[in-house]
Amino acid sequence: MKKPLIIYGAGGLGREILTLVFLLPEWEVVGFLDDNVPKGSMIKNIPVLGGLEALDSMEKIPHIILAIADTKIKRKLANQLDTYQVQFPILIHPSVVLQEPATIKLGIGCVLCAGTILTNDISIGDHTLINLNTTIGHDSSIGNYSSVMCGVNIAGEVNACPLVYIGSGANVLNKVLLGEASTVGMGAVVLENVQPFKTVVGVPAKEI
Template sequence: MTQLFFSDYDIEPADTRPPLVIFGAGGLGREVLLLIQQLNEAAQVSWQVRGFYDDQTPASPTVAGLPYLGSGADLNATAEALAVAVAVGSSTGRAAVVARLTSARLSFPSLVHPGVALHPRQRIALGAGCIIQQSCVLTCDITLGRFVLLNLGCTVGHDAELADFCSLMPHANVSGAARLGTGVYLGTNATVIQGVRVGDNTIVGAGAVAVRDLPADVTAVGMPARAI
């Protein structure tokens, strides 16, 4: 996986960035729209949000005041360069969407709330397509893979590694030197303590506390978290 330090994403002038669309016309899509509006207000970027794509047609032709533009197939067929924010909360669902969006005209910027501290001295590496929401705290020497989602108020400690398509729901906590495999999903208020490894595609339920390593492809709940 190719990774860039966060500071490498902030070198392109705003007026050269392509217009942006959001894939996912549900609640998370509207939250991501708010994140983009907050970025624009902070003058960090100047995204022109065109509207929403989703494979499920929404009940209304507009979402949060912006048009529904079509399905993933329609997005792949676009004739212009577009940045895409993939606003799908499920790790497996997000990975499936990204696998279908194959047009060379599409790019996937990382979107980080302007209130989240990401300074070069923190040595935080991001893959493409990450979304980091308001009130998240990341310390130092952290690696996030491609299309990692950190929802509201998450914390990630020193030397942690989150592989591609990890999803942290609000107020989930990853302690120092923890390792989350590809597609790991942490429910609201779930915690992974220092040095624990969580296998690929495992779900750690809301409020659960992983105090020892968890294998791949299980659902773990409770305190301490146990596979069910």
């Protein structure tokens, strides 16, 4: 019997995660939550149940996954959902390659999308999104609530602190430290540490 799952976020990322869940035999999406989409709307034939307040009327809280790329909003929602004692699954697309699974730690609520490759001795934090066709090298860590977008290459021994956002097509070289809530722009090549709350863009990446 499949377990019921709610996706929090009815936008494009929510629809992408829905198609991921279709490939996982243990889960069935029973609805979306979204604070900005009218209750009763249908997304791919799945109803929007309302916003956060919809949980107040549920007798049993199903599992929830956050389909939110904005790292700060994601953290806020996760903290709010903790008051409901929500359980957060780990979703892994069938095409994901975990080269040495025993040495890879995945936090609650993290999502690994199609084409992702993780080598060995890697830590992925709670509620972290690793989007399509991303590679992560040995001894790297990605902190809680982070979002790594499509086609990113993260080399070995990279340390990304919580709330980091890495734009599509970026490259982060070996032993780089990405400070808390820092942002790496699309296509950037990061050769040096990035300070907390700062944004870097370009080749090589420079702070703006």
